Amino acid sequence: MVYRIHFDCADLARTTIAQRPDPLWEVLLGLHVLQGDEEPEVYGPWRERVRGRLxxxxxxxxxxxxxxxxxxxxxxxxxxxxxxEAGLTAVAATPAGQLISELRRLSDSVRLPNWTRRLASGDTGVMTRLVHGLRSFHRTKIAPQLPMISTAIEPAVAQHNSIVANDGFESLIPQLHGSLGWAAPVLSVDMPHVNRDLYLNGRGLRLVPSFFCWKYPMMLLDPTLPPVLVYPVKHDPAPVVVRRPDRDRAVAVLLGRTRAQVLTCISDGACSTSELAARTGISPASASEHARVLHDTGLVTTHRVGSSVRHTLNRVGAEVLAGART
Structure with missing residues (x-):
């Protein structure tokens, strides 16, 4: 079975590589991984820890x-x-017609609980609960793994950027995943049980690296949505974060509300100081100062990229957040 993605000149010009995983794709794919037993060396410890804490x-x-x-x-x-947070806002604003159509399609293959009917009917309370579950799963089950995820993703994306810059998009395709093939102007994706064509029609394609996408690249089903291809990034087995709830709660209290908010926003994904300021709603100067303190106390890793700096949650910071939310 093959998924064929048809490009034209405008599509090639508009194809981009995301520099970090998409938080809600990691939630969805993490939920998939949680229900299986694949790649036990990589995901086994995470599964064992998470399954009992949902x-x-x-x-x-x-x-x-x-x-x-x-x-x-x-x-x-x-x-x-x-x-x-931008993704969760978009989930909450899903058009009623899309909710009904997609939940109906899902019900063709699995038995859905009663609350999904209320979701499809526009019950805002059910949607709020769904958004809360997505946020909670990311911040307590995905975010603590960000140091390990960044270690896998960042070198891979840097290599992919270099390949495109030096050798072009065509040379990148075989490096992304073994299931991908390029015969201009068609990108083919070998997928089980999927045989279809997608015409980009000038929209371009967003390539998104993923830690929890473990076997095959993933795509949206609806061809009218912005085209995205989520691809697995190879990673080595690594231990899961060990939580120390009592210590972490105490440290989180000492941070103060604003600084804790800054740490939480950094946990959503690596960001520059200006991006951090936008996420938290504080001034760039204040964001810079809070990020500096978090870096000095060992909760955040800061490194320079060109003329700007990027802040990333490290293992200790992830432990603090995980403990604070226990």
Missing amino acids: TVPERELIALAPPVGYSPDFLTPRAAGEGL
């Missing part, structure tokens, strides 16, 4: 994310590329 709203997400087959497109909106 909250009720997080557990409800499993109904929308079967490990095999279709998952609704509205769970992974394009806005998630702008950060977790």
Whole structure:
């Protein structure tokens, strides 16, 4: 089975590589991984730790994310590329027609719980609970792994950027994944049980690296949505973050509300100081000062990229957040 993606000149010019994983794609794919037993060396410790710690709203997400087959497109909106909160805002604003159509399609393959009917009917309370579950799963199950995820993703993306800059898009394709092939102007993706064509029609393609996409690249089903191809990045086995709840709660209290907010926003994904200021709603000078303190106390890693700096949650910072939310 082959998924064929048809390019024209405008599509090649508008194809981009995301520099970091998409938070809601990682949530969806993490839910898939959680329900299986694949790649035990990489995901096994994470599964063992997470399965016994799911909250009720997080557990409800499993109904929308079967490990095999279709998952609704509205769970992974394009806005998630702008950060977790932007993505959650987009999920909450999913048009009623899209909700009904996608939940109906999902019900063709799995038995859905009653609350999904209320979701499809526009019950804002159910949508709020769904968004809370997505946010909670990311911040307590995905964010603590960000140091390990960054270690896998950042070198791979840097290499992909270099290949495109030096050798062009065609040379990148075989480096992304073994299931991908290029015969101009068609990008083919070998996928089980999928045989279809997607015409980009000048929209370009967004290539998104993923830690939890473990076997095959993933795409949205709806051809009218902005085209995205999520591809697995190879990574080595690594230990999961060990939480120390009592210590972490105490440290989180000492941070203060604004600084804790800054740390939480950095956990949504690596960002520059100006991006951090926008996420938190504080001035760039204040964001810079809070990020400096978090760096000095060992919760955040800061490194220079060209003329700007980027702030990334490190292992200690992830432990603090995980403990604070226990």
